[in-house]
Amino acid sequence: MSTNDCLFCKIIAGEIPSKKLYEDDEMLAFYDINPMAPLHFLIIPKKHIENLMELDVSDSGLIGKLFYKAQELAKEQGCEQKGGRFVINTKTDGGQTVDHLHIHFLGGRALGWPPG
Ligand code: AMP
Ligand code: ZN
Secondary structure, three states: OOHHHOHHHHHHHOOOOOOEEEEOOOEEEEEOOOOOOOEEEEEEEOOOOOOHHHOOHHHHHHHHHHHHHHHHHHHHHHHOOOOEEEEOOOHHHHOOOOOOOOEEEEEOOOOOOOOO
8 A cells, every 4th residue: 555545644644634642753643533442542653664564674763662652652641550552453363454553552441351
């Protein structure tokens, strides 16, 4: 999929609105439109990387920054004490529906395991 067809690239470009939590040169965090927990946000790189399987070694610093910011935001949003779940659904078996790498954070309730 080219970046022109990508929903999250359109959100980054401001062509589709989102409820932003955080933005800098490299990443954007916004609330999930269909929350699965009281706190459910996504954090994405501005670089179009389709999924975790497409990660290049040169992107390893970027993924570290995404996780670092994700945990900062989760703490800011009140989930430091009880935690939550950082998830990267990947390709078909992982249930990925948007082909632009994203970390979900889900918190604010106890989550079941294993996933269905
Ligand atoms: P995944 O299934 O892991 O690919 O996650 C994609 C996520 O994007 C789902 O949780 C959707 O609810 C969310 N999503 C889809 N469209 C939007 C949108 N316009 N704004 C915010 N979140 C969205
Ligand atoms: Zn994209």
